[in-house]
Amino acid sequence: MDTLEAIKSRRSARAWEPGSVPSDIVRELLTAAFYAPSTSNQQPWHVVVVDDRDVLSRAAALNPFGLMAAKAPMGLLVCLDKDLERFPGTGIQDCAAATQNILLAAHALGLGAVWTGIHPDPSRVESFSALFGLPKDVTPVSFVLLGYSAQEPRPFDRARWGRVHVNHW
Ligand SMILES: Cc1cc2nc3c(=O)[nH]c(=O)nc-3n(C[C@H](O)[C@H](O)[C@H](O)COP(=O)(O)O)c2cc1C
Numbered sequence: 001m002d003t004l005e006a007i008k009s010r011r012s013a014r015a016w017e018p019g020s021v022p023s024d025i026v027r028e029l030l031t032a033a034f035y036a037p038s039t040s041n042q043q044p045w046h047v048v049v050v051d052d053r054d055v056l057s058r059a060a061a062l063n064p065f066g067l068m069a070a071k072a073p074m075g076l077l078v079c080l081d082k083d084l085e086r087f088p089g090t091g092i093q094d095c096a097a098a099t100q101n102i103l104l105a106a107h108a109l110g111l112g113a114v115w116t117g118i119h120p121d122p123s124r125v126e127s128f129s130a131l132f133g134l135p136k137d138v139t140p141v142s143f144v145l146l147g148y149s150a151q152e153p154r155p156f157d158r159a160r161w162g163r164v165h166v167n168h169w
Contacts, residue, residue: 006108009155013112014068016147020051021074025109029076029146032105038094044084045091045098048077048132055131059143062127066116066143073147076102077128080119082137092119095141102144112149115142 001009030047038044050056051074060070069075078099085091099115106113118124118140128140 001108003104006104010104010107011153011155012114013146013149013151013153014114015150016071016073016112017150019073019148021111021147025111026074028109029102029105032101033076033078033098036094036097036101038097039085039087039090042084042086042091042094044081045095046079046081046138047098048079050075050077050132058131059128062131063116063118063124063143066145068114069116069143069145072145074145076144076146077118077132077140078102078142078144079134080139080141082139092141095119099142099144102146106144106146110148111146112151113144113146115144118143 026049030049033045033047034043036045050059056072056075057070059075060067063069078095080091080095082091103113103115118128119142125139128134128143129138132140134140
């Protein structure tokens with residue numbers, strides 16, 4: 001699948017076939033995250049790979065918009081390490097780019113994934129930090145749930161040409 005096709009055909013998946021994701025595929029997803037652009041190449045991320053059913057169920061209970069974690073084959077928790085953030089306030093954007101790379105790589109590899117947001121909701125940041133034992137200067141940004149999709153959400157035309165401005169608003 002080429003890059004433009006992956007961008008235009010990707011949709012969020014929220015139901016999955018049972019069965020785990022092979023470790024070489026997980027490695028590809030992590031590699032995609034690590035190749036994301038970042039502010040001044042600071043690469044301020046860490047990723048927690050989660051395939052423990054009990055932990056996935058406990059994560060589901062912490063986010064009303066992420067209940068499907070309880071049934072997801074796995075999750076990737078993308079975290080910002082503020083000690084690696086050389087330009088304060090920029091790391092969230094870097095972690096968002098890494099998250100999008102994971103979504104696109106998952107789609108290109110035949111998986112279905114959904115981004116569940118942790119940052120900036122204070123209660124989710126706190127509860128996910130506690131569940132995963134994150135160090136003090138590490139913030140959970142997104143929890144990507146993924147596996148082999150049991151759905152085929154269709155792409156649709158969402159190009160909003162009225163939002164384009166040429167040379168001036
Ligand atoms: C920052 C962010 C947070 C999101 N959080 C959630 C979430 O908590 N639960 C969820 O089901 N989807 C979440 N999504 C996925 C969006 O709902 C989804 O991308 C959007 O509806 C567009 O649909 P699509 O991904 O199928 O194109 C999130 C997406 C982003 C970018």
